[in-house]
Amino acid sequence: MSQTTSDAPVRRQRAQIKVRTLRTDRWWLAPLLTFLGLSAFLVYGVWAIFDTPYYVPGAEYIAPFSSPCLATSCPEGARLFGLAPFGDWYTLPPGLLILGLPGGFRLTCYYYRKSYYRSFWLSPPACAVQEPHGKYTGETRLPLIMQNIHRYFFYAAIVIGAILSYDAILALVHKPLGLGSWILLLNAVLIVAYTLSCHSCRHITAGRLNHFSRHPVRYRAWTFVSKLNAKHQPLAWASMFSVMGADFYVRLVAKGIIAFPYA
Amino acid sequence: MSYKAKFKVWRGEGGEGKLEDFTVEVNEGEVVLDIIHRLQATQAPDLAVRWNCKAGKCGSCSMEINGKPRLGCMTRMSTFAEDETITVTPMRTFPVIKDLVTDVSFNYQKAREIPSFTPPQGVRPGEYRMQQVDVERSQEFRKCIECFMCNNICHVIRDHEENKPAFAGPRFLMRIAELDMHPYDVADRQESAQEEHGLGYCNITKCCTEVCPEHIKITDNALIPMKERVVDRKYDPLVWLGNKIFRRPK
Incomplete structure (x- = not known):
């Protein structure tokens, strides 16, 4: 039998197998469900931006997609701390002013990156399934190198999470027995948990350090965030559906479609 | 039966x-x-x-x-x-x-391209004093048995042979992270991770983590933290400014 030496040309060749994958499981199911889930969120988000009303006076419910409301076009009670810094010159839907921040946070999130690279861009659609693209440069150049600004969106998301928590507490104060108050509270908890479980948050707390023992408080914070971080994917989905659900619920109450006493 | x-x-x-x-x-x-x-x-x-x-x-x-x-x-x-x-x-x-x-010699080539552990000058073997809490993060990466399944499944080189010269693969990016997180390593790993070993090619689709037989969280605990360290170094003006003004702790 002939011997193949280490520098022989035949050793430079991979096994020639003509199919994209030999996987026999339903590898296509996860990217398909992810595609449908993220698409539903996008479609709902576009609809919600242009939908009115989004505020329930008295109960002080405000739909999360329209909070904080920062223009004079917002109903007076819906404005954050009664302020309207964008004045009356701004006439577009108020959601457009702020949705770029939580949207950018999710767009550049390490989990969502995985999910849409797989399900929308098929790069790759699943592990050990050949991707359809002839060339790949990853996140080394524009536009994908911009994913590196994720931590700035994280800072903004902390503020948005605080505002949604404030909205929920305000609703609870005004209507403690209202179903909407508790839905808003659950949504705020999930949004804050998702935000704090972020990989950038983990890095900022103490991930950048090499000597944990010299920074015990930061290390404890890192340990806490690391535990949350292990649940980043389920928190991403749970908070995405909760924000859609809470938003839709408030709009239905605001339109009078849901009108029972404890709504 | x-x-x-x-x-x-x-x-x-x-x-x-x-x-x-x-x-x-x-x-x-x-x-x-x-x-x-x-x-x-x-x-x-x-x-x-x-x-x-x-x-x-x-x-x-x-x-x-x-x-x-x-x-x-x-x-x-x-x-x-x-x-x-x-x-x-x-x-x-x-x-x-x-x-x-x-022939897995691609991996040995990549291993050779990473500078080995570099202690500070004046500190000799036997003089290292480290708390367990400081080293346990990188100890996870030392469970690696070098089966190279992570590099095999990574689509960056699995589907694109032309990327092999520029990309070290998850196994060796994890090695860089292990060294960069080491309390006594003083070599500059962050710049080279991005510029020489292709960390930017990783789009964190986590296949390396899925196949690891040692269940090492390669993406969450090595690649993403390394990406964040590179952001500190190259893409975050606030951190850059902070490092210039203050002597930030490591």
């Missing part, structure tokens, strides 16, 4: 070859590597397979079973249906030497 299983095994030299059909006896408690050995013993004496410990610790018997990178010695036959045809191929990312044996 024994039964006859249907196998398709890729056989060939260099890149040329094909899947060959076999029907082979399977006994209770056996793993795929046992069946490959039975094929060698009974039907295909020249079938080439690399193996060593048969205990999931040497990383030698990496192969692709039903399209997924697996260790042959850790893949139980009981996880397959008895009427299922099991396909076994060599790792797809590396050149084939013969049958299931691939």
